Amino acid sequence: MDPAERQAQQRAHADRTRTLLAAASKKARETSTLERPGISTATRTRFAIRAKPSEWLFADAGRAVIDAIFECIKDGSDRVVMTWPEPPGGAFVAACVALREARGMGHLAHASFAYWPWRDGATWAARLVLVNPSDIAAAARSAINDAHSKDWKRTDLAHNSLEMIEIRLRDLDLQMATSPGRPLSDASIIVRSPTVLETTAVFAPVTSKPAPPYGPSADKILRRVRRHTFLGERNAGLGDRFDHVGDPMKTPFALLGLPPAKRAEELARFVQSERVRTFGLDVVIVDLTRPGRSELPDQWEPRLEALLKSFDVASGRRPAALVLTEDAFTFRRATRVIKASAAVRRPRGRVYEIGAYLDHRGLLGPVAKLPSEMPAIAFQADIKDASLAPLRDRLIVLGRALREDAHAGAAVVSRTLAFLRRSASLPIGLSEAREITDILYDADDEVDSSVRAMFRPKMALGALLAVAEIAPAYSSEIRSLVEGIGSKVGEWESETPVSLKLASLLEQSAWNAASTVIAFPDRRIAETYLASDRAVRCDCTIIDHKGIADLSEAAQVRRIVVIGPGPQAIRALLTMELAPETVLLLGDAAGSALLSAELAPLGRIAAFASIAARAKAITEALRRGGTNEALDLAEAEFRIVVTDQEERIDLTQANEAYRGPVVEIRTQRGQILRYRPTSDVLLLSPGEARPFERVVAREIEAGDSILVLKNDVRELIRRAIAGSRRSLAELGLYHQAIAGIRRETPGTTVRDKARHVLRSMQAMNGSVPDSELHNITRWLSADDAPMKIDGARQPGAARDWPRFLLFMHAVGIQDALAKAYWDAAITPSRSYRAQEGHLFNQRVVQFILDPEATTAWASMRDVWQEVLEGVDAVVDVVTSNEGGRNG
DSSP: OOHHHHHHHHHHHHHHHHHHHHHHHHHHHHHHSOOOTTOSOOOOOOEEETTSTTOOBOBTTTHHHHHHHHHHHHHOOEEEEEEEESOOSOHHHHHHHHHHHHHHTTSOSSEEEEEESOOGGGGTGGGGEEEOHHHHHHHHHHHHHOTTHHHHOOTTSOHHHHHHHHHGGGGOSHHHHTOTTSSOSOTTOOOOSOBTTTTSEEEOBOOOTTSOSBOOOGGGTTHHHHHHSGGGSGGGOOHHHHHHHTOTTTOSEEEEEOOOOSSHHHHHHHHTSHHHHHHOOOEEEEEOSTTTTTTSOSOOHHHHHHHHHHGGGSSSSOOEEEEEESSHHHHHHHHHHHHHHHHHSSSOOOEEEEEEEESSSSSOBSOOOOOSSOOOOEEEEEEEOGGGHHHHHHHHHHHHHHHHTTOTHHHHHHHHHHHHHHHHTOSSOHHHHHHHHHHHSOOSSHHHHHHHHTTOHHHHHHHHHHHHHHOGGGHHHHHHHHHHHHHHHHTTSSOOHHHHHHHHHTTSTTTSSTTEEEEESSHHHHHHHHTSHHHHTOOSEEEEGGGGGGOOGGGOOOEEEEESOOHHHHHHHHHOSOOOSEEEEEEETTTTTTHHHHHHHHTTOGGGGGGHHHHHHHHHHHHHHTOOHHHHHHHHHHHHHOOOOOOEEEOOOBSBOOOSEEEEEEETTSOEEEEOTTOEEEEEOSSSSOSEEEEEGGGOOTTOEEEOOOHHHHHHHHHHHHTOHHHHHHHHHHHHHHHHHHHHSSOSSHHHHHHHHHHHHHHHOTTOOGGGHHHHHHHHTGGGOOOOTTSOOOOOOOSSHHHHHHHHHHTTOOHHHHHHHIIIIIHHHHTTSGGGHHHHHHHHHHHHHSTHHHHHHHTSTTHHHHHHTTEEEEEEEEEEEOTTTTO
């Protein structure tokens, strides 16, 4: 047989094989998940978050994600979804919501979903989302009354039990929840609605091989509702029905956890479990959002490959994978793995890339739509000082090596890269910036000292030098890098690459005008620039990157200068309806690190088609302006996978060092929190009147769910407290009092008045030094403190209570009033600082439980959801008296 005939036969055989496989796949698809025919009424399900239990929302914001899950079930093809610009709140919630909609809308008669990678904290976000009980009951009633139910209800599944449980949820109302006869000791706990977790039959994987891969979960079905309402009483007659719905072989809708195994063989017992063999596996939700990757190694691709390979041994048709991501880097890496897996399958699999535009965090709320057409913007880029490239490259190589060794120094390298980028993009020289921050941020705590460190290379590079001591294998390279960075940054004492360009721009009247907006990367840098001599001659509007999204047509903006462009600024520029004549991206070679990679998928995904032209324009402007795309991608990918996890949070200190007993709480996510025994702790409430309740630290037990005040949560709350009406009002009263004190104090100038107060203080306490004159001058001028960009103001008071009280006595203020000023005005405006952790903790508890929080947080989009995501489970509590060592 000649080669041509052999090739023809091979092609014919391949065609027949593909046809047979396609037919088999279609048959499997038709039998694996049965659509409910002839359903009379579809019920849309509403959801709410625990912080706002009466604000019911449809899951329309995440419609693209939910629809993609159903499309995976229909055609068996894999899909990779990227949400942009906001995160989806985790894929576990998406899986639960999709199962709920599958039942309520009649899309599926029964279903088996899987979630990967399973971890202990996977279910946390789902505990904070409520489901409307009336909608659940309506869907159950529809299923019961469906005339065609015998056609789609399988007799080996507990449809009737599920329907009887769910239809009883219509009885959940305020009257029943507060009835004195219900089996509950605390009548203040109000339960009106179940959470999305307790209305989903979730089965965690059992890794012990002698045991079945999935065990019963009846105790978790409506756990909170059964405990705090009549639904769990014996007279309700639902005991056996809960057992049926919590049985992996009987429940109609199941969500199965899959562990993040290293090899496909380790997953075989799960994808070949009795549930999957009997009913098939419809879709696997792959969670590659930041929470989902939290317990995966940095190089997670081999584990994803093992998961995809395990699908080959699944019973029935191969389940489709829905991969959910929230950043371009993870999206790109996941797409690469999914496409490689599809390429080797026979027949070759198809992979869809999906975009989901989210203008706020999470899947709930109205759908956000980009305008079909966005006005064009002329982008320019000026990326300065490409000589930084060798230093950046060496830092990336060092950081990757430390990361591969699982060394904590990788996070320090990431912060050093940020310092290098920030320093080169300063709008003024380092010397002037130091002088200004020494005045604006003069306290001895971690917040003010960190601001001052931004402009002091030796302070910023000290942490990198410390890594050299604990990682001797990298000591030589680290010391060489520190020397090189110090030398480079030393050239920027008077001018930085960006400050020179900005000064040149502002010499032109067309740019130095009220119609020009200058956006700085950080509010602290913006405040530093506003306090400089250069700002006196600047007629432009000064904002930070967060303010770009708030610009409107009323501002009549013609030009925007974005200093040190980053993802937040680029996202705002891509989506804003405002169309200025020119946008100038002004930065250094290290300033565009996250941009190119983020822009790349936006140009090819259909959901983002309306901003594709802007994304392309920015990419081209960056390329023309001198960006190093290959190096930018390398730096961005390194920094995105390095997490700077805060493991130990000390909330015992306040003013002077605390030396008493300490309650140390260890949480499921690995945090260690230190409290005083009488410190307030925010415990997640089982009721819905408010998300949290106050308990003292010594009463916390293992198994409790508490709010963990991690650094990101602390910053959110700090901003909320600083901008709250109550805090600003109390601080305003103190500043009015200071203005009156200054008027009444003898002396011609403020400094003369300060000398008079100093003499009075020294008469009361001879240890007060003459050098205190500078501080007293500042304290007497506290009412002149400028308003910050975030709405807060510096209190302009002494750092500690003894000095503040002595000052108050010297100006004639009695103890009671001085204490009122300290507690109500001074402490709230600065109590987020580490050395005052105890005071901050107490203030946070007061603020969250106080009605003022509702008003103050209303303008902070999704802040409640982000705070609620900081809830963690307690695994261990130890009380110790450290005998002064904790001071």
